[in-house]
Amino acid sequence: xxxxxPPVWLRIYTFLVYLYIYIPIIILVIFSFNNQxxxxxxxxxxxxxYAVLFHDRLVQLATxxxxxxxxxxxxxxxxxxxxxxxxxxxxxFPGYDASEALMYxxxxxxxxxxxxxxxxxxxxxxxxxxxxxxxxxxxxxxxxFVALVVRARLHGYDNSIDEAAMDLGANEMTTFWxxxxxxxxxxxxxxxxxxxxLSLDDYVITYFTAGPGSTTLPLRVFSMVRFMVxxxxxxxxxxxxxxxxxxxxxxxxxxxxRA
Amino acid sequence: xxxxxxxxxxxxxxxxxRLIRENKVAQGLTLIGPANVYLVLFMVVPLILVGIxxxxxxxxxxxxxxxxxxxxYTRLLDPIYxxxxxxxxxxxxxxTVLSLLIGYPLAYYIARAPARQRxxxxxxxxxxxxxxxxxxxxxxxxxxxAGGFLDTVVQWLHISDQPLxxxxxxxxxxxxxxxEFLPFMILxxxxxxxKIENAVLEAAADLGAPPYRVFLRVxxxxxxxxxxxGTILVFIPAMGMFVIPDLMxxxxxxxxxxxxxxxxxxxxxxxxxxxxxxxxxxxxMVFTFYYARRAGLSxxxxx
Numbered sequence: 001x002x003x004x005x006p007p008v009w010l011r012i013y014t015f016l017v018y019l020y021i022y023i024p025i026i027i028l029v030i031f032s033f034n035n036q037x038x039x040x041x042x043x044x045x046x047x048x049x050y051a052v053l054f055h056d057r058l059v060q061l062a063t064x065x066x067x068x069x070x071x072x073x074x075x076x077x078x079x080x081x082x083x084x085x086x087x088x089x090x091x092x093f094p095g096y097d098a099s100e101a102l103m104y105x106x107x108x109x110x111x112x113x114x115x116x117x118x119x120x121x122x123x124x125x126x127x128x129x130x131x132x133x134x135x136x137x138x139x140x141x142x143x144x145f146v147a148l149v150v151r152a153r154l155h156g157y158d159n160s161i162d163e164a165a166m167d168l169g170a171n172e173m174t175t176f177w178x179x180x181x182x183x184x185x186x187x188x189x190x191x192x193x194x195x196x197x198l199s200l201d202d203y204v205i206t207y208f209t210a211g212p213g214s215t216t217l218p219l220r221v222f223s224m225v226r227f228m229v230x231x232x233x234x235x236x237x238x239x240x241x242x243x244x245x246x247x248x249x250x251x252x253x254x255x256x257x258r259a
Numbered sequence: 260x261x262x263x264x265x266x267x268x269x270x271x272x273x274x275x276x277r278l279i280r281e282n283k284v285a286q287g288l289t290l291i292g293p294a295n296v297y298l299v300l301f302m303v304v305p306l307i308l309v310g311i312x313x314x315x316x317x318x319x320x321x322x323x324x325x326x327x328x329x330x331x332y333t334r335l336l337d338p339i340y341x342x343x344x345x346x347x348x349x350x351x352x353x354x355t356v357l358s359l360l361i362g363y364p365l366a367y368y369i370a371r372a373p374a375r376q377r378x379x380x381x382x383x384x385x386x387x388x389x390x391x392x393x394x395x396x397x398x399x400x401x402x403x404x405a406g407g408f409l410d411t412v413v414q415w416l417h418i419s420d421q422p423l424x425x426x427x428x429x430x431x432x433x434x435x436x437x438x439e440f441l442p443f444m445i446l447x448x449x450x451x452x453x454k455i456e457n458a459v460l461e462a463a464a465d466l467g468a469p470p471y472r473v474f475l476r477v478x479x480x481x482x483x484x485x486x487x488x489g490t491i492l493v494f495i496p497a498m499g500m501f502v503i504p505d506l507m508x509x510x511x512x513x514x515x516x517x518x519x520x521x522x523x524x525x526x527x528x529x530x531x532x533x534x535x536x537x538x539x540x541x542x543x544m545v546f547t548f549y550y551a552r553r554a555g556l557s558x559x560x561x562x
Contacts, residue, residue, distance in 0.1 A: 006368055006371055010364060010367070010368055011368070013364050013365075013368075014364070014365055014368045017361065017364075017365045018383060018384075020438075021383075021384065021387055021438075021441070022387065023402070024387075024395065024398030024399055024401075024402060024438070025387050025390070025398060027398060027401055027402060027408050028394070028397070028398040028401065031401060039401070040404070040405075040406045040407060041406060041411075079293075080293045080294050080297060081294065083290045083291070083293060083294065084290065084291050084293070084294035084295075086290050087287045087288075087290035087291035087294075088291070090287075091283060091284070091286060091287025091290065091291075092283075092284075092287065093284045093287035093288050093291065094284070094288075095288075095295075096287075099291050099294070099295055102294070102295060102298045102299070102302070102303070103294075103298075105298065105302050105303075105306075106302070107491070107492070107495070108491075108495060108543060108544055108547045109306070109495075109540055109543065109544070110495055110496060110498055110499020110500075110516070110539060110540070110543060111496065111499055112499040112500075112501055112516045112519050112520060112536070112539075113306075113309070113499060113519070113536045113539060113540050114302070114305075116309065116519060116520075116523050116532060116533070116536055117302075117305035117306050117308065117309045117536070118301065118305050119523060120305060120308050120309055120312060120529070120533070121301070121304065121305035121308055124308060136301060137301065139297065139301070140297065140298065140301035140302055143294050143297060143298060144298070147294065197389055200391070201389075201391055201392055203392055203393055203502060204501075204502065208523070208524075217391070218391055218392065218393050221391065221393045221394060221397070222393050222502075222506075225393060225396070225397045225400065225506060226506065229397075229400075233397060234401075237390070237391070237394040237397065237398070240390055240391055240394060241387075241390045241394070244386070244389045244390050245386060248382070248385075248386060248389060252378070252382055255378075
């Protein structure tokens with residue numbers, strides 16, 4: 001679109017929307033340093049809530065669980081999703097449309113329905129609800145998102161570089177490992193990043209598939225918000241926001257350098 | 260393979276590995292296989308189970324009895340549930356429309372920004388939403404609760420000395436919902452708007468169209484795919500939402516998502532909860548198919 005200067009009202013409006021997006025986050029961070037347990041009005045600066053947070057055993061356990069689930073489900077979903085993206089983008093096979101439709105299930109079906117259906121499924125199989133059931137569920141909703149992202153990157157893939165490799169005597173396996181895979185790696189990494197974030201962020205599906213001892217960070221934050229709101233929640237949120245911001249910034253800078 | 264007896268022994272056997280290596284269809288099926296098996300097992304089968312469950316009945320102690328009947332669906336005809344369903348639809352529609360109204364000008368601004376700023380502006384929209392969902396809701400609870408940030412600002416500006424008592428009202432739920440889903444509207448809108456060629460807009464202007472007419476007759480129609488994708492991405496999760504009403508709505512705001520959750524985890528009437536889930540699923544699927552037919556959905560979903 002054009003680069004003509006937008007009208008003044010649109011610039012003010014844009015500024016206001018950004019304000020609306022950021023004010024909650026800023027308040028959250030400021031009040032993590034509040035010296036009042038109820039955390040309603042500002043009573044002075046303290047860093048004690050960070051100390052409380054670092055000694056919170058439940059938060060430590062939840063962090064461990066969250067990371068295990070996120071890393072395992074991301075790794076598996078990235079492999080399966082990438083293979084599916086390659087299949088959808090480069091091959092035609094019977095059941096193509098049905099396979100494509102499967103990929104849209106997590107987009108067209110509300111999370112709560114997916115959550116209860118997985119709960120019913122695991123209970124029927126007599127599986128103990130816990131880290132395993134949560135991880136299996138996260139893989140399920142992550143496969144389609146990885147496939148979607150990788151497919152988008154494969155869309156502009158130049159097949160002639162594969163053909164060139166084969167003309168030069170590489171077989172299909174070598175071509176894949178030495179030419180195709182390195183070329184689509186940024187897409188795969190983008191898909192993995194999305195899967196990781198979705199897994200770290202998931203509350204609804206985790207809520208239905210979790211059992212005793214498998215509390216994740218989102219579940220822990222929920223019960224903290226529900227039953228005992230202290231600035232400790234703000235401290236936890238601030239650290240979370242900070243980590244996400246740094247990771248995103250690194251990703252953005254890396255992308256800008258490439259471009 | 261039917262006439263294996265006729266095949267001379269010196270011809271290579273048609274092993275599975277060779278079949279895959281030489282046959283394009285077999286290659287495609289091998290690559291898609293794991294995803295299909297996994298998704299059928301962990302998504303389709305569970306959904307079918309819920310469908311079956313919705314026709315069974317609940318025993319005295321919350322167990323599931325294998326008595327086939329329609330009573331769960333007839334129970335949903337009760338005006339109480341009809342009202343909840345309508346209310347959920349209303350909240351879903353309102354969330355979608357508000358996100359569209361708030362998000363469109365922003366997406367338009369970002370799409371028209373110089374290329375260097377564009378990725379930064381989009382990045383700034385996304386940053387808060389890559390943090391945790393529950394944390395974002397909590398931030399709004401801090402703002403809206405009695406004596407919280409909003410009340411302080413209102414008092415400071417001498418608008419009112421009384422607390423506004425916004426938290427635990429339907430208004431609070433709407434504020435939370437729009438905040439939560441706004442980026443899902445902005446992203447596809449941006450993708451659509453960015454694709455519009457400058458030359459098209461210039462041509463319209465050269466032919467004498469004033470800016471508002473260029474917008475109404477060119478920009479707006481060309482951004483319809485983005486609007487449709489955004490609508491799907493906002494409306495469906497909004498319809499199934501139960502966490503925001505739980506934390507921000509108090510006891511008064513009950514959506515269909517809350518009904519489903521309660522039947523499965525507190526009331527322990529799984530068959531009835533399954534029937535409510537089927538209704539919700541049918542609603543969202545009918546909506547999606549009607550909408551997705553009208554636009555290339557997949558293109559707009561990925562930025």
